[in-house]
């Protein structure tokens with residue numbers, strides 16, 4: 001990809017399904033907080049974007065290998081990732097929670113001993129689950145997207161899964177047969193990522209646009225379109 005053409009279209013990778021941040025709506029249109037933020041900022045700051053639904057881990061790897069210009073995918077700003085990527089200003093707070101099937105009697109990490117837990121490849125919530133795995137003595141099974149991970153728990157193949165609180169809250173609210181049983185473990189904030197030292201102009205424009213959206217109420221409007229203020 002050319003990095004010098006001022007008129008270039010930036011290719012932005014995202015997840016396939018991570019509602020309310022990115023997902024296909026009833027009309028099969030790709031929407032969500034991330035999508036609306038990126039498109040609105042691009043329009044206002046005068047740059048073009050081509051958003052590609054690659055899956056979370058695939059998007060991060062595509063960014064790392066220089067195939068795409070940025071990732072917006074409910075991606076947590078973590079110290080580990082900051083070694084490889086430059087992040088925008090934080091735009092959404094998150095935390096990691098554990099969810100179990102609606103009828104499950106698993107209530108805490110302690111109940112996971114000897115059981116199978118579903119995690120999503122390359123995610124911060126997976127890293128969190130792995131960090132407590134030894135202590136609580138569970139095994140893991142991995143998935144590339146959140147939907148398949150949730151279904152594995154609903155179907156009873158695994159007893160629990162770990163994902164971000166805003167995403168699992170939205171899933172439960174929209175009918176996924178899961179319940180959240182833990183308080184969020186601190187997950188910091190989401191940010192838009194580019195390769196370290198690259199696409200700095202894009203990053204600056206994103207930050208400038210984000211500040212403007214926060215100031216004039218558009219950011220709030222976008223969030224409220226997907227997440228009711230009561231949740």
Ligand code: GLN
Nearest residue numbers: 015056074075076123124
């Ligand atoms: N928020 C999680 C992370 O940063 C997962 C993102 C996602 O699955 N789209 O790793």
